[in-house]
Amino acid sequence: MENKAPTTADKEAAKQLAEEEQALNLMMQRLKLLHIKERMLRDTIPTMLEPLVQKHPSPDVMYAAFMKSVNDAQAKITDFTNLMRDETSTEAFARAKKSREERPLGITPWRHGDYPGWFDLDKPWTA
Secondary structure: OOOOOOHHHHHHHHHHHHHHHHHHHHHHHHHHHHHHHHHHHHHHHHHHHHHHHHOOHHHHHHHHHHHHHHHHHHHHHHHHHHHHHHHHHHHHHHHHHHHHHHHOOEEEEEEEOOOOOOOOOOOOOOO
């Protein structure tokens, strides 16, 4: 057999595949960030109400502490909402929807127990 040199079409296909893989990795990183931020939102309401349960020297101090916690909660929710609606996230969701429509069978559910480092943004998203 002859050993053929890669053609321009092969190089172009390899380049396109590498770009596709990089785009998928960026989307997975974004989805991981969204998942982490969503999980952190679970504590938003208890954290927001915490100043109301604590003893304060005056109603004004309690009100100031409560309003600070409300503003902090609102900032977290706004940050998450902006991440959900930005171009990278909407593209990732559209791509996932298209993939589910094309291949609805064989999609395995994601379980956080299968990925011990899932909550650490610095670790890769794979097992």
